[in-house]
Amino acid sequence: NQDLSNWGEKTSKVSNMSLMFSHASAFNQDISSWNVSSVLNMENMFQEATSFNQDLSQWDVSNVVNMIGMFNGAVSFDQDLGDWDISKVQSFEDADAFYSFLGNSGLTTPNYDSLLIGWAALPSVERNMRLGVGNVKYTA
Numbered sequence: 260n261q262d263l264s265n266w267g268e269k270t271s272k273v274s275n276m277s278l279m280f281s282h283a284s285a286f287n288q289d290i291s292s293w294n295v296s297s298v299l300n301m302e303n304m305f306q307e308a309t310s311f312n313q314d315l316s317q318w319d320v321s322n323v324v325n326m327i328g329m330f331n332g333a334v335s336f337d338q339d340l341g342d343w344d345i346s347k348v349q350s351f352e353d354a355d356a357f358y359s360f361l362g363n364s365g366l367t368t369p370n371y372d373s374l375l376i377g378w379a380a381l382p383s384v385e386r387n388m389r390l391g392v393g394n395v396k397y398t399a
Contacts, residue, residue: 260285267292277302284309287335291317300325307332312365314338324349331362339370341377346384362393371395
């Protein structure tokens with residue numbers, strides 16, 4: 260659970276953050292200043308990171324194509340991701356790029372509502388893609 264906030268610009272050339280904090284059960288540091296604009300793959304990045312609950316709303320994820328299981332099992336995670344530009348996230352032959360994205364996460368209804376509203380407003384989001392959210396609920 261070390262402070263990684265000073266990595267900010269050092270992450271600007273990273274293209275793959277898959278599994279970076281997977282099963283890091285104690286990790287809960289502020290990484291909001293990280294430059295993730297070159298990242299293509301965030302598959303299972305915070306999978307089972309059970310303590311993680313930091314604001315990532317300002318991350319530029321506009322180049323990410325794979326977010327499978329990104330917050331799956333991150334039971335404490337409850338942040339607003341509604342401003343994320345996920346328009347490049349793609350479906351794959353056997354699995355959608357959002358499969359188990361928020362499965363078993365701690366996302367509350369207001370933050371899930373914000374995510375759905377924000378992402379629905381994006382003009383180039385692939386339609387009919389499955390978004391795996393487990394038991395997360397939205398306002399009817």
